[in-house]
Amino acid sequence: MTSSAPPGLARFNAVDDRDAAALLREVCASRAWGAAVAAGRPYATVGELLDAADAAMAGLTAADLAEAMAAHPPIGRPAPGDAASAREQSGVRDAERAELLELNLAYQERHGHVFLICATGRTGGEMLAALRERIRHDADTERDIVRAELGKINRIRLTRLTEALTETRAETRSETLEAPRAPAEGER
Numbered sequence: 001m002t003s004s005a006p007p008g009l010a011r012f013n014a015v016d017d018r019d020a021a022a023l024l025r026e027v028c029a030s031r032a033w034g035a036a037v038a039a040g041r042p043y044a045t046v047g048e049l050l051d052a053a054d055a056a057m058a059g060l061t062a063a064d065l066a067e068a069m070a071a072h073p074p075i076g077r078p079a080p081g082d083a084a085s086a087r088e089q090s091g092v093r094d095a096e097r098a099e100l101l102e103l104n105l106a107y108q109e110r111h112g113h114v115f116l117i118c119a120t121g122r123t124g125g126e127m128l129a130a131l132r133e134r135i136r137h138d139a140d141t142e143r144d145i146v147r148a149e150l151g152k153i154n155r156i157r158l159t160r161l162t163e164a165l166t167e168t169r170a171e172t173r174s175e176t177l178e179a180p181r182a183p184a185e186g187e188r
């Protein structure tokens with residue numbers, strides 16, 4: 001483990017391979033991507049982790065991309081109980097959902113997969129405009145765009161993961177400090 005790494009990243013570096021795979025699967029459903037990112041540990045900085053994620057994304061096959069995309073719900077319909085997709089799609093207004101879903105179905109029919117866009121910070125109108133434009137793309141162009149959008153999503157999620165691991169560590173430390181201590185043998 002790298003001692004100079006920020007706390008959340010240090011925790012990520014320290015988890016066993018199985019836990020690292022599970023954490024990374026929450027970021028991106030591609031097993032190949034997760035294996036490549038996990039294999040690069042330990043990371044000294046979050047920037048190094050993000051660079052490794054980008055390199056892993058660049059190396060994904062079409063099947064690996066399909067595996068990753070299969071875990072993403074359609075824009076306008078976040079997966080029930082999935083806080084990440086709900087947060088990422090929070091810019092979609094109810095009035096835009098029906099059109100997004102309709103266009104997404106047409107996009108899926110043309111391209112064979114869900115319309116994937118980094119929704120964080122985008123409005124529903126911006127996503128509709130992108131969907132209208134991208135539905136006309138050829139398969140190669142769209143695959144390149146999907147790879148780039150998935151990379152953006154992964155960067156955001158990895159950053160949040162390291163932040164969450166920092167918070168978890170702080171909460172654990174706080175609970176330990178606040179937990180009443182049982183008297184040791186011989187103490188009263």
